[in-house]
Amino acid sequence: MRLFVVCFLTLFGLSHVVSGATISVTLNGNRAGGSPGEAFTGYEPPAAGQPGTGSYGSSLGTFGTVTAGNVPVGGFQADYAVGDFNYDFLNRGFVSTGVTWTGSQFYTTTQAWYNQGFTAISSTPLALNSAYWEFTVDGIYDYRIEGQRPQIANNIRTYRFEKVGGNVLSRDDLGKNDTVFTGTINSGIYRLYYDHLNFTPDINGPTGNLIGGTNLDVFFTINSGNNGAIPEPGSLAVFGLLSLGGALAKWRRKS
Numbered sequence: 001m002r003l004f005v006v007c008f009l010t011l012f013g014l015s016h017v018v019s020g021a022t023i024s025v026t027l028n029g030n031r032a033g034g035s036p037g038e039a040f041t042g043y044e045p046p047a048a049g050q051p052g053t054g055s056y057g058s059s060l061g062t063f064g065t066v067t068a069g070n071v072p073v074g075g076f077q078a079d080y081a082v083g084d085f086n087y088d089f090l091n092r093g094f095v096s097t098g099v100t101w102t103g104s105q106f107y108t109t110t111q112a113w114y115n116q117g118f119t120a121i122s123s124t125p126l127a128l129n130s131a132y133w134e135f136t137v138d139g140i141y142d143y144r145i146e147g148q149r150p151q152i153a154n155n156i157r158t159y160r161f162e163k164v165g166g167n168v169l170s171r172d173d174l175g176k177n178d179t180v181f182t183g184t185i186n187s188g189i190y191r192l193y194y195d196h197l198n199f200t201p202d203i204n205g206p207t208g209n210l211i212g213g214t215n216l217d218v219f220f221t222i223n224s225g226n227n228g229a230i231p232e233p234g235s236l237a238v239f240g241l242l243s244l245g246g247a248l249a250k251w252r253r254k255s
Contacts, residue, residue: 021139051173093127152212
């Protein structure tokens with residue numbers, strides 16, 4: 001009975017060690033002052049089929065705010081990063097990002113759009129939604145990034161996933177198509193940057209999504225090769241029980 005109790009307590013403790021693999025997260029604006037939005041006087045897109053975000057005109061200023069603290073768990077928050085900019089009389093550009101996360105699954109909806117009836121101005125305006133997820137990772141994880149193509153024609157939504165102080169791991173420099181990237185990461189700080197550009201005030205998104213909400217999601221799965229600070233559960237259990245068995249055998253011989 002004593003052996004059973006000790007074994008149970010050992011396995012219980014091991015389960016807590018294994019659950020130490022964690023991810024904490026924030027969402028941050030990526031323009032001056034930590035803002036999620038920036039307006040420009042004009043925009044020249046890249047040549048057809050070419051990567052890159054084109055050429056911006058002069059900045060008219062940053063705008064918008066990001067909700068303080070960690071992103072919400074569970075329920076979707078539609079306007080986690082949101083703002084609007086007045087280009088001139090009654091002509092406004094908007095950005096917003098909706099977020100949620102469940103366990104180690106993180107869901108993003110990026111948007112950049114203009115008010116209905118936006119009238120012609122002297123240049124092609126650019127409303128830019130720019131922010132990044134920051135993940136603090138403890139353990140070894142496999143990741144999968146799923147990027148949806150922009151839902152407003154001519155929008156561009158590029159992104160890149162990188163380790164802070166390290167390399168870019170995955171990126172979409174075209175920003176016009178559905179994309180999927182996968183890989184493996186270890187402990188450290190990672191950022192998923194995105195830039196959602198809209199330079200077509202006269203074009204809306206599809207029915208039911210006129211402001212063009214476009215998904216960008218990342219999923220983390222604990223890698224079976226976790227070791228070091230986060231050992232693999234099976235190996236821990238076997239090693240712990242073998243060590244425990246040896247210790248008990250010595251105790252019984254002494255007694």
